[in-house]
Amino acid sequence: xxxxxxxxxxxxxxxxxxxxxxxxxxxxxxxxxxxxxxxxxxxxxxxxxxxxxxxxxxxxxxxxxxxxxxxxxxxxxxxxxxxxxxxxxxxxxxxxxxxxxxxxxxxxxxxxxxxxxxxxxxxxxxxxxxxxxxxxxxxxxxxxxxxxxxxxxxxxxxxxxxxxxxxxxxxxxxxxxxxxxxxxxxxxxxxxxxxxxxxxxxxxxxxxxxxxxxxxxxxxxxxxxxxxxxxxxxxxxxxxxxxxxxxxxxxxxxxxxxxxxxxxxxxxxxxxxxxxxxxxxxxxxxxxxxxxxxxxxxxxxxxxxxxxxxxxxxxxxxxxxxxxxxxxxxxxxxxxxxxxxxxxxxxxxxxxxxxxxxxxxxxxxxxxxxxxxxxxxxxxxxxxxxxxxxxxxxxxxxxxxxxxxxxxxxxxxxxxxxxxxxxxxxxxxxxxxxxxxxxxxxxxxxxxxxxxxxxxxxxxxxxxxxxxxxxxxxxxxxxxxxxxxxxxxxxxx
RNA sequence: GAGCCCGUAGCUCAGCCGGUAGAGCAUCUGACUUUUAAUCAGGAGGUCGUGGGUUCGAAUCCCGCCGGGCUCACCA
Numbered sequence: 001x002x003x004x005x006x007x008x009x010x011x012x013x014x015x016x017x018x019x020x021x022x023x024x025x026x027x028x029x030x031x032x033x034x035x036x037x038x039x040x041x042x043x044x045x046x047x048x049x050x051x052x053x054x055x056x057x058x059x060x061x062x063x064x065x066x067x068x069x070x071x072x073x074x075x076x077x078x079x080x081x082x083x084x085x086x087x088x089x090x091x092x093x094x095x096x097x098x099x100x101x102x103x104x105x106x107x108x109x110x111x112x113x114x115x116x117x118x119x120x121x122x123x124x125x126x127x128x129x130x131x132x133x134x135x136x137x138x139x140x141x142x143x144x145x146x147x148x149x150x151x152x153x154x155x156x157x158x159x160x161x162x163x164x165x166x167x168x169x170x171x172x173x174x175x176x177x178x179x180x181x182x183x184x185x186x187x188x189x190x191x192x193x194x195x196x197x198x199x200x201x202x203x204x205x206x207x208x209x210x211x212x213x214x215x216x217x218x219x220x221x222x223x224x225x226x227x228x229x230x231x232x233x234x235x236x237x238x239x240x241x242x243x244x245x246x247x248x249x250x251x252x253x254x255x256x257x258x259x260x261x262x263x264x265x266x267x268x269x270x271x272x273x274x275x276x277x278x279x280x281x282x283x284x285x286x287x288x289x290x291x292x293x294x295x296x297x298x299x300x301x302x303x304x305x306x307x308x309x310x311x312x313x314x315x316x317x318x319x320x321x322x323x324x325x326x327x328x329x330x331x332x333x334x335x336x337x338x339x340x341x342x343x344x345x346x347x348x349x350x351x352x353x354x355x356x357x358x359x360x361x362x363x364x365x366x367x368x369x370x371x372x373x374x375x376x377x378x379x380x381x382x383x384x385x386x387x388x389x390x391x392x393x394x395x396x397x398x399x400x401x402x403x404x405x406x407x408x409x410x411x412x413x414x415x416x417x418x419x420x421x422x423x424x425x426x427x428x429x430x431x432x433x434x435x436x437x438x439x440x441x442x443x444x445x446x447x448x449x450x451x452x453x454x455x456x457x458x459x460x461x462x463x464x465x466x467x468x469x470x471x472x473x474x475x476x477x478x479x480x481x482x483x484x485x486x487x488x489x490x491x492x493x
Numbered sequence: 494g495a496g497c498c499c500g501u502a503g504c505u506c507a508g509c510c511g512g513u514a515g516a517g518c519a520u521c522u523g524a525c526u527u528u529u530a531a532u533c534a535g536g537a538g539g540u541c542g543u544g545g546g547u548u549c550g551a552a553u554c555c556c557g558c559c560g561g562g563c564u565c566a567c568c569a
Contacts, residue, residue, distance in 0.1 A: 009538065010503055010520065069528045076529085088528080106519075119527065143504040147532050150504085152561045164504095207569050248528085254568050260505045361569070385569050440569070479562095490560070 010140045017103045018136050024099055025031050028136035033111035036060040040081030048114060052115040056126075061086075061126060062111040062134060062141055064163070065104060066144065072101045077112065085114050085125040092127045100131055107137035142380040155487050168482070171475045174294055175483055178471055179247060180265060181290040191269060192241035195248065196231035198224060201455035204449065205229030205388070208252040211262075224251035228268050229388065229462070230449045233417065236270050236460055237452045245269035247467065258410065258479040262488045265467040270417065271459040276400045278460040280377050283404050284311035287375075287470065294474055300475050302407050305373060313375040313404070321368045321378060322360060330360040331395075354439045356397065357382025372405035385445070387427040389415040390459075411470060414463040421453035 021028050029072055037045075037059040049055065063079035075086040088101055092114065104110065111132040119125050142148040148162045154161040154168070160170045172187075183193065199221065205227030212328035213408035215222050228246050235244050247267045256262065271278065288298050288309045298309040323329045326346055333339045340350055348362030360382050372378070381401040389399035400416035418424050428450070434442035471483040481487035 009504070013520075067529080067531095069531050070526055071524095073526065074528050074531085085529085089527085119529095121529070122528075123527095123529070125527095140503045140519060141517090143530095145518065146505040148504075150500090150561090152500090153504095155561090209568090253567070255566075257565095257568085258563080260568060316508095365569085381569090439569090445510085492560070 008139065011138050014105055014136065014138045017105065018138070021100070021133065022104050024103075024131055026100055026103075028133055030132070030134060031063050033132055033134050034060055035062045035111070038081040039063070039077070039084040042084060042116065042124060043082060046118065049116075049124070050128050051118050051122040052120040057116045058113065059116055059126060060111060060113045063107045063109065064137075065106055065110060066141075068104070068106060068236065072104070074097075075104075075110075075112075077110065080276065083121050085119075086114070086116075087119070087125045087127050088131070089127070092129050093131070094129075097128075097131050104131075104133070105137060105140075107139070107141045107201060108133060109135035109137070125415045130311070134343075152489075155481055155489055156492065158485050171296075171471075171477055171482055172485055174475045175467075175471045177294050178290055178474055179265075179467060182286055182292045182465075182467075185286055185289055186243075187243050188220070189243065191243040191245045191271075194235055194240070194244050194246055196225075196228045196235070196246060198249070198251075200225045200231075202444050203227075204443060204446045206250075206252075207443060209254055209441060211251050211253045226250055226252050227266070227464075229464075230446055232268055232270050232462075233457055233460075234449065234452045236272060237455055237457045242272035242458070243269070256488060257368070258481070259469065259472075261468065261484055264480070264484075267467055268462070269464075270460050270462045272460045273315045274461040275416040275459070276379075276402055276414055276461055280313070280315065280404075281311075281465040282403065282461075282463055283377070283412045283414065283465065284309075284375075286465065290470075291474055299475060300476070302476055304477060305407065307406060307473070308369045308374060313377055315377045315379060315402075317380045318360060318364050318368075318378050318382075318447060319380065319398075323362050325367050326363065328357070330363075342445065351437075351439075353434070355384055357384035361385050369405060369410075370408040373407055375404060375406045375411075377402045377404050384430070386415070387431050388418055388424075390418045390420070391423065391457050406473060409469060410466070411473070412463060412465045414461065417457070417460045417462045419453055419457040419459060421450050424453055425450050425463055 018028055042059065043355050061077060061079065061084050063077035063084070065075050066078045067076035073088055075088065077084050077086055110128050111134050112128050113130040114126040114128040117125055117127055135469065142160065142164050148154055148160055199222040201222060203223035203226050206229070207234050210223040210226050212221050212223055227250055228248065232244055232246060245267065247265065250266050251263050253262065254260065288311050291298050291300055291309050300307050300309060319331050330339060333342065333356065336355045339356040340354050343350055343359035343363045346363050346367060346478040348359065348366045350358055350362050379397040379402040383391065383397055383399050386399040386401045389401040392398035392400050402414055403410050404412035418427065428445040430444065431443040432445055468480050468483050472480060475483060477483050
């Protein structure tokens with residue numbers, strides 16, 4: 001609580017009411033209230049009750065006071081399911097309760113006992129026979145009609161945003177439904193949900209800058225994980241299951257943008273004895289079925305554009321897409337210098353040490369990514385940028401990796417997983433070379449991971465899906481901050 | 494990290510080619526009483542993000558800082 005709030009005239013006035021309530025013998029923060037009905041349940045139960053009809057049905061509802069009309073005669077109570085109107089009239093409510101009513105404010109949480117009726121104007125209403133203050137609110141809510149518009153306050157004080165905005169509430173509820181749907185779809189297919197370390201001594205499985213922390217007793221630095229990949233594969237080596245997945249937070253110490261939050265939620269799954277083609281089917285299955293369940297359709301509108309998520313999705317190789325768009329066939333370019341020159345000419349920015357694969361990938365990023373609006377599996381990434389992926393079965397310069405693009409953004413990343421320990425070690429060596437050349441995000445050698453592979457990991461397909469971005473897509477949210485309840489912000493003052 | 498934009502009452506906003514701050518809602522007082530953003534009358538409420546500068550005078554012009562948004566960079 002800041003000084004400003006403490007000096008707030010509204011807060012002062014409400015503290016005085018709080019004292020007055022206690023003087024009346026009213027406890028403003030009681031322990032329990034036996035609720036018997038929610039607003040939505042009442043709406044459903046009494047949907048056929050005609051206007052102007054009374055019932056003798058007694059209910060107990062509870063919620064936040066969001067509107068007071070006619071000097072307290074009508075209250076709008078909001079609970080987690082919706083709105084129910086309360087009618088306070090001397091015909092039903094004992095006189096001493098009107099003292100309590102006078103001391104109620106917008107934002108207070110109250111319980112109401114009474115009988116259900118529908119008013120002549122058609123509003124389902126509880127004729128209150130007893131009001132119970134359940135929580136006194138000390139601060140005024142934002143204005144009801146316009147709601148809370150200030151985006152900074154919406155993110156910093158999400159509770160206020162949720163009180164005021166049905167849309168924000170729906171988005172965050174949909175997030176929960178989306179994750180539940182994915183979990184169910186995977187469980188149905190026999191996947192085992194596992195948990196792997198957030199604190200890692202060697203941050204692996206992705207190219208990203210990690211957050212560093214310190215363990216006091218061990219007196220070592222530990223990293224917040226940038227990916228669970230290397231640990232999930234260890235579980236595959238162990239054979240805990242042929243199908244494992246984890247849905248959890250990852251942390252990357254990089255820029256914040258409408259599509260990036262330093263901590264974000266990733267689904268990662270591994271399935272033994274299949275390749276990246278199976279992962280394409282899996283990506284389509286998870287996203288399309290979840291869209292059906294949460295949005296009721298596989299045709300979703302994102303930022304004004306209709307996206308058709310109905311499987312199967314378009315598949316195209318990176319090289320073909322680049323060739324189609326630029327006319328340059330990287331597959332027939334034999335050396336690094338020529339490839340880099342072609343890429344730079346097309347506007348791709350490449351480091352001096354760039355090779356053929358960096359060049360192809362650079363052109364793809366610069367020229368193609370943003371144009372992929374409808375779901376597209378972009379296949380066969382260059383070896384250099386895919387250090388954990390199995391070599392392509394027909395072209396050793398490439399790997400069996402695809403990323404799925406929708407609305408110009410990456411939604412999935414999947415491989416035929418590299419399980420050749422000798423090749424894996426060579427890839428780590430190449431990464432360490434890039435690190436020496438100044439690429440801070442090149443992957444670090446994890447020797448124990450290579451050891452695990454030496455014991456033998458079954459051939460497997462692996463898939464990662466960014467959950468926050470999927471939620472953005474399915475809730476038509478423009479910013480990742482809208483789908484994360486408490487997005488990372490710089491602390492105030 | 495760079496560029497552009499924003500920050501005025503509890504909330505939503507107006508005022509901004511310089512002349513000492515305004516509305517609606519909320520709040521308080523009163524009236525009214527079967528309302529639906531209830532209505533009517535009256536009152537209170539502001540270090541104009543913050544610190545400097547220019548000026549007789551700054552919410553307004555200039556600079557720094559703080560916080561936010563967008564774009565770019567980073568995010569293979």
